[in-house]
Amino acid sequence: MAQNARSRKADKVVERMGRKLTRQMVGSLVGCVHCGMCTDSCHYVLANPDDPTYAPAHKADQIRKIFKRNFDWTGRIFPWWVHAEDIRTDADLEKLKDIVFGKCTNCRRCSLNCPMGVDFATLNRMARGALVSVGIMPEGVAIVSKDQWEVGNQMGVLPQDYLETLEWLSDELENEFKDPAARIPIDKMDAEIVYAINPREVKYDPRTISDAARIFYIAGENWTMPSEGWDMTNFGLFSGDDELGAAVAQRVYDRVIKLRGKKLVLSECGHGYRSTRCEGPNWSGKAVPFVIESSVLTMLRYIKEGWIRVDKTKNKEVVTFHDSCNNARSCGFYEEPRELLNLLVPDFREMYPNCAENFCCTGGGGAMSMSEYTPQRLKSAKIKADQLTATEAKTVVTSCHNCVDGLSDVIRHYKLGMKVTQLVNLAANAMMIPEKVVVPVEVPIPAVALPLAGFKILVVDDEPDILTFLAAVLEDQGATVIQAVDGEQALALTVREKPDLVTLDLSMPGRNGGYVFEEIRNNPEITSTRVCIITGKPELRRLIYERPVAPPEGYLDKPVNEDTLLTSVRMILELKHPHGNA
């Protein structure tokens, strides 16, 4: 019996394989007709024309033969006829390891080029996972996986280092904008956006964090970074370890839930995006109760909706764009980065092939952590190097940290003289800094609770002096005050921030207060928001009350003094008056 001749580890690998096989995988295992159509889609094959062992179908056959021998009766009955073969010794497992980790970056390019729909990359990942389950893996994979299991992030960044990095980045930001609000909020509750990053950013590229922070600040975003569960990368994708994948993704999701964040925004990282956005819910078996999006989409929205303004001429270099395999080929995320890039640079040159057909940076699938395979990785990178050279660009933009490292290695090795950057860097560089930045100001809650503590109030007025006066009075009483200078902004902030009260000026340029008021009442999401009209034109009062919607909760005429304002606000918020008269 074949089973009896197996080593203990080989036995476990076969057993795990049996548990992990899905219908999709079995289809891919039985569906290959050995037509060879996929062969030339692999960068390893193209860079090693004399070595047929790199052919995707051959690599897949090393997994297929185990499957056929153990799970498919054609292979059980006629093993020789269909090349079915069992895996027996630990040496066999080591050989398989060198194929699934060392000869494939799981880029899925061959899968896309197979007429039968054979998804080799998925099979390869499954085989990696089976080997990892018995401890057979490249050393780098073992180290990184351990860090992600134990420290909570794949680069072993300690909590203290992470928080200190955010601290000094905040100091820099505050200095740059001369604004105490210009800081990176940590663990802020109820934020609109919880921003998760790649630990590489803390360790090697903090510029990407500060660039993102500058963008959030200028956009006036209500955002935060979590003190835990901040690593959105996931080595489970590379190691094939679904348990690690599920645990890491869940750590991030749990944190967002705990902070009651509305949306999880992921910094630019292809495998992080795929793991956290796409595969995480599959690994953990649960759907995620909040929105997850790439920061590329967030930045694109900011520009399109006017939250930030950019001047593309600030990015002078000729650039090309490299699609990350995980973004483009596994998540269909290739149009939005191009749309954003075109808003950020004047001279963008496509790389061919591109989008989902692009070639891997050759550092994918965790290859950067497997130093034993570096020579063959760099040899296969010739394809990428040629692709980059053909663009004649001096800068390659990518939306993936892993690709930044992979491409930098290719550029160094082939002496291409190019530089690699990300969309966030270009966006931050192109961003125009307005004179006045409106940010949701969070007032620290003092030890003695103030009467308006815990209330969020949006003050809307086009006159800066009045805005400052209203904000100061309300903040002094403990309210969290958000400011808006026109009707457009007022509506957006009301929807986004869900304030307890809006103080609304009626006469403003653009969308006036009357319009804003009616919009608030007509929008079921915010219809119950309490509104206090504060206007210098009492004649407009009639217009407000004649609208076919419920009247505002309060009405004050300008000039308004501190006492009247506070009394009205407290009445509207149904707080007991300090003097007892409701």
Added chain:
Amino acid sequence: MSESLRFVSDDLQLMAMSFMALVYILRIRWLLKFKASRDRQAPSENRDASSFKGIVYSWANIAMPWSMESTRRMSFFYIQFVVFHLTMAANIGMSIVIPYAPGLIRPMIVVRLLQILFAAACAIGCYRMFRRLSNPAMRLISTPDDYFSLALLTVWSFVSIFAAPNRPDLGEGLLMVYFIMTAFFLVYVPFSKISHYLYYPFTRFYFGRTMGYRGVYPLKRVTQPKPTNR
């Protein structure tokens, strides 16, 4: 028509087909026993993405040689594929038409067309055998089943050239060989890679469903402008 020819063209075919169908049913049951994984993530950020579109695109992929780099690059191989597969379908059709509706292939034009197809398939089969033997990567991935299946179809196509006129009156030998080969083919198919057409709808369904849901399918790409001679 002799009793033996009637038997091999009729009863034997029915037996072989029933056997094939039975094995196929067992095979599909076996495949369905494996759990299909689901996509639990929120829909793609690409507003046009849909599983349905992905599935349709994935199934239609075979008829859209422009949709894959491999078929774009290997257009000659793609044409061979089309001819070869159409011929195999025609050949199966002929094995049913001869015993049950021989009138359909009586016109000489139909016979000649079939013969041209069979000859083309035979030539393609020979070329593919050569490719499989001469290309190191192809040699490496080829199993005895791959060689045998290809040889079987090539020889079957060759024999079909002579069976197409359906003239038992001129000698039953070739028709006997044709029907015996057809029966053998039907019995062998479920155990061989030839049964890939059985898996095709499944593999492409699941791949298309995921790729469609995630917005990868239908594929979009920016094509390289043709170099202009200035």
